[in-house]
Amino acid sequence: MDSGNEPVEPSPSCTASTKFLVFLLLTGMLLVVTALRGDQPPQPSSTQAFSPPAQPGPRTTVSATPPSAPTLPPSDPVRLRIPAIGVDAPLTRLTLDGKGALRPPPADKPALAGWYGDGTSPGSVGTAVTTGHVDTPAGPGVFYRLGVVAKGDTVQITRADRRTAVFTVDAVELYDKETFPDEKVYGSSRRAELRVITCGGDYAEGTGYQGNVVVYATLTAVA
Numbered sequence: 001m002d003s004g005n006e007p008v009e010p011s012p013s014c015t016a017s018t019k020f021l022v023f024l025l026l027t028g029m030l031l032v033v034t035a036l037r038g039d040q041p042p043q044p045s046s047t048q049a050f051s052p053p054a055q056p057g058p059r060t061t062v063s064a065t066p067p068s069a070p071t072l073p074p075s076d077p078v079r080l081r082i083p084a085i086g087v088d089a090p091l092t093r094l095t096l097d098g099k100g101a102l103r104p105p106p107a108d109k110p111a112l113a114g115w116y117g118d119g120t121s122p123g124s125v126g127t128a129v130t131t132g133h134v135d136t137p138a139g140p141g142v143f144y145r146l147g148v149v150a151k152g153d154t155v156q157i158t159r160a161d162r163r164t165a166v167f168t169v170d171a172v173e174l175y176d177k178e179t180f181p182d183e184k185v186y187g188s189s190r191r192a193e194l195r196v197i198t199c200g201g202d203y204a205e206g207t208g209y210q211g212n213v214v215v216y217a218t219l220t221a222v223a
Helices: 016-026 182-186
Strands: 077-082 087-094 113-116 126-132 154-159 164-176 192-204 208-222
Touching: 077 126, 087 126, 154 192, 154 208, 164 192, 182 192
Parallel strands: 087 113, 126 192
Antiparallel strands: 077 087, 077 154, 113 126, 154 164, 164 208, 192 208
16 A cells, blocks of 8 residues: 655654554555545535534533443454445454554455454444545445445444444544544543544545545444
């Protein structure tokens, strides 16, 4: 996979594992940068982004704490489904090469998605990371339509333990790679959360896509 970016030092506020993932993303090693020479993949609407913080107002009565969210013990994910956009893809474990870079899903298998195998298992407490090609020279990739995903849609991860972790989408945002919010995307969580990431934004010859589409989702059910 080509990279048009120079290595960027992550923010000092990142944890060690977060630093590593952010470095991979910003150097272009995590996501595909090749593109079709035709239609651009759909981009997320601003209405699907996180809502701005509410303005301070009168003190109100705090409601009771909601029941604890479901969580699962670690288990490798084997399949990812996003019914709203027709994605039903096998998942491959992404490992590191000899230079310490994360190997992307094979470019000759555009329908394959991947997950960071040394990170959080989808469904366990923490932030799990999945990724895939938006497109390849051969055509659209598994996440070509990721920008169409909306709040409230589900991402279903089938695991090796035969459990299915069902995540509900909280937001979909588009970031410029030069100002990618590393801590926001990769920061640790006390809940079971999921990120689905692919390339997006404008495309430039020689450097590829200039941004990333990030889907934020939280585990809401286990089947």
